[in-house]
Amino acid sequence: MFIIVRHGNTFEADEQPRRIGARTDLPLTAKGVEQAKALGMFFAARDWQFERVLVSPLLRTRQTADEIIAQMPCAPQKEAADFLREVDHGPDENLPDNEIIARVGQDALDAWERDAQVPPGWKVEPEARIAAWQELFAAEPASDSPTLLVTSNGAARFAVLADPRLREAAKALPSLKLPTGGFGIVIRGGQGLVLEAWGKRP
Known part of the structure; x- marks a missing residue:
């Protein structure tokens, strides 16, 4: 099982949100810290003991993982x-x-949020990102314990584009976007990968 988390809030309630990416740390x-703590309590209440915790190098994701x-x-x-x-x-x-x-x-x-079509001028490398998710999903797990991944909105969406079954399930989603402090769940089923949840909050 893979638990894919988007970091908590980085803007105050009275601030105008902006598109912050790899160059804005x-x-x-x-509120973001509260969201991260709520995720931790939610996961702990389900007795999820993580085998691995993979984290983006950016501060907001590292802080979320720590909480x-x-x-x-x-x-x-x-x-x-990376x-x-x-x-x-x-x-x-x-x-x-x-x-x-x-x-x-x-x-x-809209095409970015719905289909991960890269807007002109953005540096995304979708093929490399999809390949990294595919490698992760294909690796033989060391145990039945879940893997926690803490990332950002732009990066998380490529998880559901890395497998035909996940991609098909994602067609029913209103958006590929995870909310701040939200998570998705991908599980290994008998027939392959299953999108158990996407865009949930505790």
Whole structure:
């Protein structure tokens, strides 16, 4: 089982959200820390003992992972995983959506959220990201314990595009986007990978 988590909030309630990516390393807000703790308590209540904890190198994801595993009785050390790093939004890095829409159009932004079609100027490397997820999913697990992955919105979506069954299940989702402090679950079933949940919050 793979538990895929998006980091907690990085903007205060009175701030205008912006597209922060690989070049904008913001910390969690107090609300973001609360979200991360809530995830940890939710997972601990289900007695999920993680075999591995893979984390993007960005601060917001590392802080989220720290708060999650602090709620667990015994958790493994975090492992940095560069394929979980947020995408680079190119000329749109750290800009609000209205400015991005003015440059690329609403259709381009919608296609990103719905189908992971990369807007012009963004640096994403979707093939490499999909290949990394495929390698992870194909690896023989050392135990039946789940793997926790803590990442960002732009990077998480490629998990559900890395397998035909997951991709088919994702067609029923309103968006590939995970909310802040939200998670998805991919499990190994008898017939292959199954998208058990996506976009859930505790």
